[in-house]
Amino acid sequence: MSASGDDGAEQKPSVEVSKDANGLDVVILKDPRGFSAQVHLYGGQVTSWKNDRGEELLFVSSKAVFKPPKAIRGGIPICFPQFSNLGSIEQHGFARNKLWSIDPNPLPLPTNIDDKAFIDLILKVGDEDMAKMWSYSFEFRLRVTLGPHGELGMTARVRNIDSKPFTFTTAFHTYFSVSDISEVRIEGLETLDYLDNLQNRERFTEQGDALTFETEVDKIYLNTPTKIAIIDHELKRTFVLKKDGLPDAVVWNPWERKAKAMVDFGDDEYKYMICVEPAAIEKPITLKPGEEWKGRQKISTVYSSYHSGQLDPIKVLESLGSFG
Numbered sequence: 001m002s003a004s005g006d007d008g009a010e011q012k013p014s015v016e017v018s019k020d021a022n023g024l025d026v027v028i029l030k031d032p033r034g035f036s037a038q039v040h041l042y043g044g045q046v047t048s049w050k051n052d053r054g055e056e057l058l059f060v061s062s063k064a065v066f067k068p069p070k071a072i073r074g075g076i077p078i079c080f081p082q083f084s085n086l087g088s089i090e091q092h093g094f095a096r097n098k099l100w101s102i103d104p105n106p107l108p109l110p111t112n113i114d115d116k117a118f119i120d121l122i123l124k125v126g127d128e129d130m131a132k133m134w135s136y137s138f139e140f141r142l143r144v145t146l147g148p149h150g151e152l153g154m155t156a157r158v159r160n161i162d163s164k165p166f167t168f169t170t171a172f173h174t175y176f177s178v179s180d181i182s183e184v185r186i187e188g189l190e191t192l193d194y195l196d197n198l199q200n201r202e203r204f205t206e207q208g209d210a211l212t213f214e215t216e217v218d219k220i221y222l223n224t225p226t227k228i229a230i231i232d233h234e235l236k237r238t239f240v241l242k243k244d245g246l247p248d249a250v251v252w253n254p255w256e257r258k259a260k261a262m263v264d265f266g267d268d269e270y271k272y273m274i275c276v277e278p279a280a281i282e283k284p285i286t287l288k289p290g291e292e293w294k295g296r297q298k299i300s301t302v303y304s305s306y307h308s309g310q311l312d313p314i315k316v317l318e319s320l321g322s323f324g
């Protein structure tokens with residue numbers, strides 16, 4: 001499918017390599033209907049995702065630092081090969097503060113990619129710093145796609161090209177932009193077990209109700225369903241997150257006190273974001289030499305047919321179709 005311009009000419013999705021205001025390399029994906037996404041090579045990080053009205057859907061802090069080696073606060077950082085401080089590597093691993101490259105040998109494309117703008121990035125073991133923390137040879141390939149309905153897809157493939165096995169944990173640390181955290185509800189995680197990062201990762205079971213937010217939250221939900229809905233009542237907008245190969249889901253909002261303690265995060269900005277992070281944490285992934293792991297997330301928006309306030313997340317989740 002492709003759109004037609006005013007002159008009737010067919011317009012196609014486009015991909016452009018450019019620089020951001022700070023001189024960092026970015027790849028801009030555009031769909032002729034007006035959807036767009038931006039990916040920084042620094043961190044292999046999606047830093048913008050806009051709908052066809054040009055509205056930003058991801059949260060990026062106004063205080064984010066776009067200067068290596070600090071990771072960019074917002075968008076979709078990639079935690080790899082370690083989530084959080086669950087090991088001896090730096091917090092959330094090194095992938096988010098390394099320079100990725102455009103993949104010169106991307107994997108073959110699925111046949112239905114014609115209507116998508118996409119870019120393939122790669123991170124390989126490289127500099128000494130990385131090797132000091134994790135001395136394995138690997139290839140991390142990331143494909144970012146922008147589909148014809150503005151849906152943002154991310155596929156991660158990690159290949160062991162070493163002679164010994166290695167183990168990692170990982171997450172797509174997705175910062176969603178919301179109107180006001182008090183207007184947000186998450187469906188799909190109720191009744192699940194979680195590890196509470198604020199209580200020594202002790203295991204608890206979530207109540208039967210959808211999640212709402214009144215205080216700091218930092219939880220790792222376990223064995224989560226493949227679809228999660230993040231409902232913004234104020235904007236009548238639902239983010240639908242679909243995932244594959246990533247059984248866990250972290251939900252994080254630093255709330256007021258921690259927000260103030262973060263130098264790259266505005267004091268009030270906790271009100272305008274929620275992180276929902278598809279992840280593989282509880283059961284780390286081990287790859288033998290030559291093996292590959294794949295994990296995907298696809299996020300899309302539903303502008304509610306729920307204007308009456310009768311949000312029905314089950315219908316939202318059912319309306320999603322397949323990964324594509």
Ligand SMILES: O=P(O)(O)OC[C@H]1O[C@@H](O)[C@H](O)[C@@H](O)[C@@H]1O
Nearest residue numbers: 084091092173197218250252277
């Ligand atoms: O400040 P960082 O390293 O980007 O981490 C932000 C947060 O990321 C979340 O994924 C973690 O669960 C939190 O514990 C952490 O505070």
